[in-house]
Amino acid sequence: xxxxxxxxxxxxxxxxxxxxxxxxxxxxxxxEFGWVWxxxxxxxxxxxxxxxxxxxxxxxxxxQHFGEDRYGDAALRGARALTATVDQREGCSLYxxxxxxxxxxxxxxxxxxxxxxxxxxSQVLDRVRSRFDGQRWGELFELLYGNAGIxxxxxxxxxxxxxxxxxxxxxxxxxxxxGGVNWQVQADWPARVHHISHGTLGIAYALAAVGHAVGRSDxxxxxxxxxxxxxxxxxxxxxxxLVPHSDPQHKPERVERYSxxxxxxxxxxxxxxxxxxxxxxxxxxxxxxxxCWHTVIHSGLPQQLCPGFWDNNGRCCGTAGVxxxxxxxxxxxxxxxxxxxxxxEDLARRATIxxxxxxxxxxxxxxxxxxxxxxxxxxxxNAGIVRELLRYTRASTGGPTxxxxxxxxxxxxxxxxx
Numbered sequence: 001x002x003x004x005x006x007x008x009x010x011x012x013x014x015x016x017x018x019x020x021x022x023x024x025x026x027x028x029x030x031x032e033f034g035w036v037w038x039x040x041x042x043x044x045x046x047x048x049x050x051x052x053x054x055x056x057x058x059x060x061x062x063x064q065h066f067g068e069d070r071y072g073d074a075a076l077r078g079a080r081a082l083t084a085t086v087d088q089r090e091g092c093s094l095y096x097x098x099x100x101x102x103x104x105x106x107x108x109x110x111x112x113x114x115x116x117x118x119x120x121x122s123q124v125l126d127r128v129r130s131r132f133d134g135q136r137w138g139e140l141f142e143l144l145y146g147n148a149g150i151x152x153x154x155x156x157x158x159x160x161x162x163x164x165x166x167x168x169x170x171x172x173x174x175x176x177x178x179g180g181v182n183w184q185v186q187a188d189w190p191a192r193v194h195h196i197s198h199g200t201l202g203i204a205y206a207l208a209a210v211g212h213a214v215g216r217s218d219x220x221x222x223x224x225x226x227x228x229x230x231x232x233x234x235x236x237x238x239x240x241x242l243v244p245h246s247d248p249q250h251k252p253e254r255v256e257r258y259s260x261x262x263x264x265x266x267x268x269x270x271x272x273x274x275x276x277x278x279x280x281x282x283x284x285x286x287x288x289x290x291x292c293w294h295t296v297i298h299s300g301l302p303q304q305l306c307p308g309f310w311d312n313n314g315r316c317c318g319t320a321g322v323x324x325x326x327x328x329x330x331x332x333x334x335x336x337x338x339x340x341x342x343x344x345e346d347l348a349r350r351a352t353i354x355x356x357x358x359x360x361x362x363x364x365x366x367x368x369x370x371x372x373x374x375x376x377x378x379x380x381x382n383a384g385i386v387r388e389l390l391r392y393t394r395a396s397t398g399g400p401t402x403x404x405x406x407x408x409x410x411x412x413x414x415x416x417x418x
Contacts, residue, residue: 017386024055033084037078044085049377055383056078057107059072080117093146098125099124146185170207191247192246197316203226204272274286313362313380315387
């Protein structure tokens with residue numbers, strides 16, 4: 001561990017981000033096609049979740065925040081390598097496939113006015129479209145790997161027709177429940193998974209976002225039915241919101257029944273409620289988002305209360321994802337930044353800081369050794385943390401609270417009426 005020199009840690013979010021960006025740039029490898037990152041020692045990872053597509057979006061965030069060409073240049077080099085891999089890739093998903101590549105290339109084309117990169121987007125999405133079997137693109141049928149994510153990514157990349165194609169199958173695959181509807185996200189999973197990354201809320205998010213964008217009330221109604229199923233499973237009483245990972249519990253020997261991050265907990269649930277509040281103007285959704293926040297801030301995080309509880313700094317299931325929601329609340333409700341500052345201080349405490357820059361190593365209490373290798377990508381590594389540190393820097397000082405590039409499943413802040 002290191003310390004930030006000459007800066008109060010609670011006010012050093014921007015300095016942390018600069019160090020994290022330095023490490024990202026030093027971790028890149030030059031190839032004949034562009035820059036690649038392969039931080040696990042294996043092949044080039046092009047994905048939005050853990051690889052180059054997510055890193056490119058973080059570099060675009062840095063380019064807008066600092067106005068420094070080196071970050072835009074690096075994003076463009078990363079985009080060149082992404083374009084060169086398209087013909088060799090089979091997967092189509094948002095987080096692990098070609099749709100995530102399209103999101104990153106679209107962003108580079110627009111933010112950096114790069115015609116060649118922008119032109120590649122339609123080719124990538126045409127390839128995604130060609131692999132649709134009439135109902136899905138693969139075994140999984142949710143946001144990270146399946147239709148919901150592809151719909152959101154296509155919408156973000158400017159292809160509303162593909163977005164609608166992706167989410168329409170949910171209309172005839174929904175299964176009625178006591179509280180609403182849900183979906184079987186994989187044929188061999190008897191469990192119904194509830195949250196945003198693999199479950200009902202992720203599907204509902206896509207239905208609401210696409211339905212609102214294309215004016216389809218049937219998709220909006222189905223989204224509400226899916227959310228209603230999850231709301232009926234709340235176990236935290238009228239002031240909080242905490243829903244189990246799945247019912248029956250999926251892989252109980254490995255998966256915790258309750259989580260608090262973006263992927264399977266109230267941090268991500270709140271993003272679905274924020275979207276519904278924005279597209280319906282119904283304050284009941286904002287109330288549910290508030291109940292999620294109540295549960296998050298009373299859960300004990302970011303303390304490591306027990307083995308496995310809060311061992312991750314990253315955007316997917318760790319501190320950076322909670323920081324994103326904290327900054328949403330600063331933007332929308334003028335929340336005091338105290339809890340967000342606590343999260344930034346925790347990121348500073350857990351950072352490795354040396355002459356190579358700043359990076360974070362997460363922990364897996366079920367593995368030996370438990371300290372994992374520092375990662376570069378969005379989900380568990382520097383790219384996801386950088387975006388949130390830079391946004392916090394702006395939000396906590398009265399600056400702009402939007403990102404340079406909106407993430408496909410994260411609604412832009414909407415100032416709430418007082």
